[in-house]
Amino acid sequence: xxxxxxxxxxxxxxxxxxxxxxxxxxxxxxxxxxxxxxxxxxxxxxxxxxxxxxxxxxxxxxxxxxxxxxxxxxxxxxxxxxxxxxxxxxxxxxxxxxxxxxxxxxxxxxxxxxxxxxxxxxxxxxxxxxxxxxxxxxxxxxxxxxxxxxxxxxxxxxxxxxxxxxxxxxxxxxxxxxxxxxxxxxxxxxxxxxxxxxxxxxxxxxxxxxxxxxxxxxxxxxxxxxxxxxxxxxxxxxxxxxxxxxxxxxxxxxxxxxxxxxxxxxxxxxxxxxxxxxxxxxxxxxxxxxxxxxxxxxxxxxxxxxxxxxxxxxxxxxxxxxxxxxxxxxxxxxxxxxxxxxxxxxxxxxxxxxxxxxxxxxxxxxxxxxxxxxxxxxxxxxxxxxxxxxxxxxxxxxxxxxxxxxxxxxxxxxxxxxxxxxxxxxxxx
Amino acid sequence: xxxxxxxxxxxxxxxxxxxxxxxxxxxxxxxxxxxxxxxxxxxxxxxxxxxxxxxxxxxxxxxxxxxxxxxxxxxxxxxxxxxxxxxxxxxxxxxxxxxxxxxxxxxxxxxxxxxxxxxxxxxxxxxxxxxxxxxxxxxxxxxxxxxxxxxxxxxxxxxxxxxxxxxxxxxxxxxxxxxxxxxxxxxxxxxxxxxxxxxxxxxxxxxxxxxxxxxxxxxxxxxxxxxxxxxxxxxxxxxxxxxxxxxxxxxxxxxxxxxxxxxxxx
Numbered sequence: 001x002x003x004x005x006x007x008x009x010x011x012x013x014x015x016x017x018x019x020x021x022x023x024x025x026x027x028x029x030x031x032x033x034x035x036x037x038x039x040x041x042x043x044x045x046x047x048x049x050x051x052x053x054x055x056x057x058x059x060x061x062x063x064x065x066x067x068x069x070x071x072x073x074x075x076x077x078x079x080x081x082x083x084x085x086x087x088x089x090x091x092x093x094x095x096x097x098x099x100x101x102x103x104x105x106x107x108x109x110x111x112x113x114x115x116x117x118x119x120x121x122x123x124x125x126x127x128x129x130x131x132x133x134x135x136x137x138x139x140x141x142x143x144x145x146x147x148x149x150x151x152x153x154x155x156x157x158x159x160x161x162x163x164x165x166x167x168x169x170x171x172x173x174x175x176x177x178x179x180x181x182x183x184x185x186x187x188x189x190x191x192x193x194x195x196x197x198x199x200x201x202x203x204x205x206x207x208x209x210x211x212x213x214x215x216x217x218x219x220x221x222x223x224x225x226x227x228x229x230x231x232x233x234x235x236x237x238x239x240x241x242x243x244x245x246x247x248x249x250x251x252x253x254x255x256x257x258x259x260x261x262x263x264x265x266x267x268x269x270x271x272x273x274x275x276x277x278x279x280x281x282x283x284x285x286x287x288x289x290x291x292x293x294x295x296x297x298x299x300x301x302x303x304x305x306x307x308x309x310x311x312x313x314x315x316x317x318x319x320x321x322x323x324x325x326x327x328x329x330x331x332x333x334x335x336x337x338x339x340x341x342x343x344x345x346x347x348x349x350x351x352x353x354x355x356x357x358x359x360x361x362x363x364x365x366x367x368x369x370x371x372x373x374x375x376x377x378x379x380x381x382x383x384x385x386x387x388x389x390x391x392x393x394x395x396x397x398x399x400x401x402x403x404x405x406x407x408x409x410x411x412x413x414x415x416x417x418x419x420x421x422x423x424x425x426x427x428x429x
Numbered sequence: 430x431x432x433x434x435x436x437x438x439x440x441x442x443x444x445x446x447x448x449x450x451x452x453x454x455x456x457x458x459x460x461x462x463x464x465x466x467x468x469x470x471x472x473x474x475x476x477x478x479x480x481x482x483x484x485x486x487x488x489x490x491x492x493x494x495x496x497x498x499x500x501x502x503x504x505x506x507x508x509x510x511x512x513x514x515x516x517x518x519x520x521x522x523x524x525x526x527x528x529x530x531x532x533x534x535x536x537x538x539x540x541x542x543x544x545x546x547x548x549x550x551x552x553x554x555x556x557x558x559x560x561x562x563x564x565x566x567x568x569x570x571x572x573x574x575x576x577x578x579x580x581x582x583x584x585x586x587x588x589x590x591x592x593x594x595x596x597x598x599x600x601x602x603x604x605x606x607x608x609x610x611x612x613x614x615x616x617x618x619x620x621x622x623x624x625x626x627x628x629x630x631x632x633x634x635x636x637x638x639x640x641x642x643x644x645x646x647x648x649x650x651x652x653x654x655x656x657x658x659x660x661x662x663x664x665x666x667x668x669x670x671x672x673x674x675x676x677x678x679x680x681x682x683x684x685x686x687x688x689x690x691x692x693x694x695x
Contacts, residue, residue: 016439016494038441038491039548040522044529044537049666056635057670060521063445063568107451111472122473124461138454145452153630155452156445156568157637160630168630248539416444 002029005391005402007410017417019406020251021391028395031388033380033410035254037417043370051077051339051365056159058357061372062416063156064107067100067148068350070161071223072357076346077163080361083335088327089165092151095320096161097222097348098313099147099178102140103155104351105268105306105313108414109192110137113303116408117199133195136188140310143181147317150174164335172329179321182314189310190282196307197290201300204390205409209296209382210262211270212243214349220271220278220312222349228274229259230296237347240356244373254417256381257373263381266353267413268305269296283312299386300412306351339365350375352414376415383413433482433582436468438502440488440495441551442520445568446513447471447487453571460578480505483581489515489522489551496549496557503558510577511554514567514639518674519551521567524666526550526673528682552674562587565620567637567671573622590622593641594634597625606633611657613667618650636671645677661685 007019016037022030042061049057055073059066071093078085085093110133111123120126127134145155150170152158160167214224215234227235227243235243244257257264272279272287273296279287286308287294294301294308343360353375360369386409394402439447451457451472467477484506490496503509514520525534531548554560564573573587580587594616598605606628607614614633616625620641627634640647647668654664665685672678 036492036494038489038495038551039538040441040491040551041525041534041538042522044534045522045525047537048662050663053635053667053670057521057524060443060445060567063443063448066443066445107448111451115474121475122469124458124466124469124472125475127458134458135455138458141451142454145454153626154568155571156448159627159632159635162632167632 005399005406007403007406017410017415019387019410021387021402021406023391023395026395028388028392031384031391032251033383033387035252035380035417037253039253043372046367046370049367051081051163051337051361051367054359054367055161055163058372059157061374064104064416065100065350065352065355066157067096067152067161068348068355069357070152070158071097072346072348072350072355074161074163075223075348076344076357076359078335079346080342080344080359081337081339081365083164083337085165085335086332088324088329088332091320091324091327092166092170093161094221094223095317095324096147096151098316098320099144099151101144101222101309101351102313102317103144103148104414105310106137106140106144106192108351109196109303109306109310110134110140112414113411116404116411136191139185139188140192143178143185143314146174146178146181150178162334164337165332167334169329169331175321175324175329179318182317182321186282186311186314189307189314190286192307192310193286193290193304196304197293199303201298202405202408203298204393204405205300205386206295206298207385207389209299210259210264211273211296212259212264212266212354213271213274214347214354216275216278216349218278219280220275220283221316224347224349227347227354230270230274237356238345240345240347240358240373244356244378246373246377252380254377254380257378258381263385264378265299265382266375266378267302268309268351269294269299269302270353271349272305272308279308279312281312281315283308283315286311299382299409302412302414306414337365339363343369352376352416353378374416376413376417379413379415383410383415432463432465434467434480435464436481436484436502436506437466437470438468438484438486438498439470440486440499440516441491441522442488442513442515444471444487446515449568449571450485450574453575456575460575463582464578478505481507483508483510485510485512486554487512487516489519489553490557491522491549491551493549499554499558508561509554509558510562510564511560512564512574513569514565514637514671515553517553517555517563517565518639518672519553521670523551524669524673526552527679528669528673528686562589564589565622565638567639570622590620591641591644592621593617594619594621594623594625594628594638597621597623598628601625601629603628606631607653607657613654613657613659613664615650615667617653618645618647636667638671640672640675640678645672645675647672647677647681651681661688
């Protein structure tokens, strides 16, 4: 007799999604990650909008990785119009994206993922017994948000990062407070690594994972123009269609991706695995210390990889702030833009993985075509693979245990469902 | 006295308004001592379908499921507060309402010849249910959430700003980006509450708090921007980003459409 495991509404993730698994006897018949978030059709509505306000609309794809969408959008526009930005702008963007990763990872690790492992419905109810972790979460999250505030203008949908540079330079005193907050929270980030390394991670998802991450250059980071793949290949971001092969699946509003016929994984685990030689400082030491635990064949290790990135990001923000002070933070004019009929593809590593924006413009600089591929959409097929493997191994377990394991797996990917929803098919069982 | 029961729910949107509640950070922990949270979709697995004193709902109604959930929340809440532009006027996902059909949007994103799935044209909550209070913003401001929480805990009605961003700009003594610099600033028709954040950074207001309720003089804004040399389509897009479902802007947009023959983006 067939039985169904249904996680109808996945809580503690951003957006609306569910999981359905059909089992016949001992065999997994069907696995579906349903993304039921309403589609918002950004690629359609943005057509006709002039480049200057395109990032203001596109960053609203996501509340959590808003700076990632901003930067992906801005970098794509600048590529299309061949705009060169100053080293100071590049440095500020590096600081902004590292700040965003701190905010997003601390939210995900402590407030969304950790409660599963400690047996709570949410982080707020952990206050009595785990005040230290909850306070660490808010301390780190606030530190990341300080970067958002000082550089982009606010925590969510900040607007100060523009095509061609930053409208206003961050204030010196704000950079100094960020520096202090970063120094004060480094211990909390290191504790996060110890905490996530100490958790008992089930190996039920253990299976082949193809990994992809942007090539950050010599040093670990989140911006780049090439994609590294675990099969040893390196591709230009312009080849993203061959790397993702997006196709519509009827059960989800997110399109699914594949590479050479297989699902693949993007995110922190892919980044630290593919770029481990480029980690440096404390993050590098911690990676070496936990290298065995960080087996990329177990997707659940994405949490530990994120914790290591937290430490990296804090050190990098401190470095960037020092460099900004050394090189001066006087106001610079935005780069001059000359729109032309053109197309370009840009990418950034959002906290949860590679994010591509692809635009075409007419001669006035108005969008004629847009395509956005988000990390959660890319990961959807791999999540389904992991659900199938896990249920296959745990098939004799009780229904509740299976359901909670599926939720554990989904959360480890840090899914951002709003971002991923292209299309809808509401058919709930 | 029993602590008021609070539910925080999300429909279709970016999750940014629930995130702004979490962004109260340590203050949130203090606030939570005074209320009982029975649902907080983005932050908790607890989802009790029980009666609540106050429901905060973010997101637009874009699917039948959204509508079903909204009606359910309305039924069991004493007070329903729409948080953020999505829940008020549909926000950016509504910018092509009555301009593109849902089928056109679907084909654009999904490809022609594919099966057409049913989605609703995005609107705010008040199209479907009675809403007690609307908190504007994309996203809402932490200062406002704090104020709303505190007012309600004290039994007061929270103050909602019904004057334009220009007022805050003047109080801050910022240079006028529209008059002095000729930038396409929407400050004159957009609700205040952001302390004129963008003009303070030298950026013209994009309108993310939405038009001032019932008092949007979009025609005058259009007139001013035309005088500054911006073309009609550019201005119309600007007005539509956060205002496509507001009557004044909708009327103006229709008028322009008839004049220009209706081709979008031309």
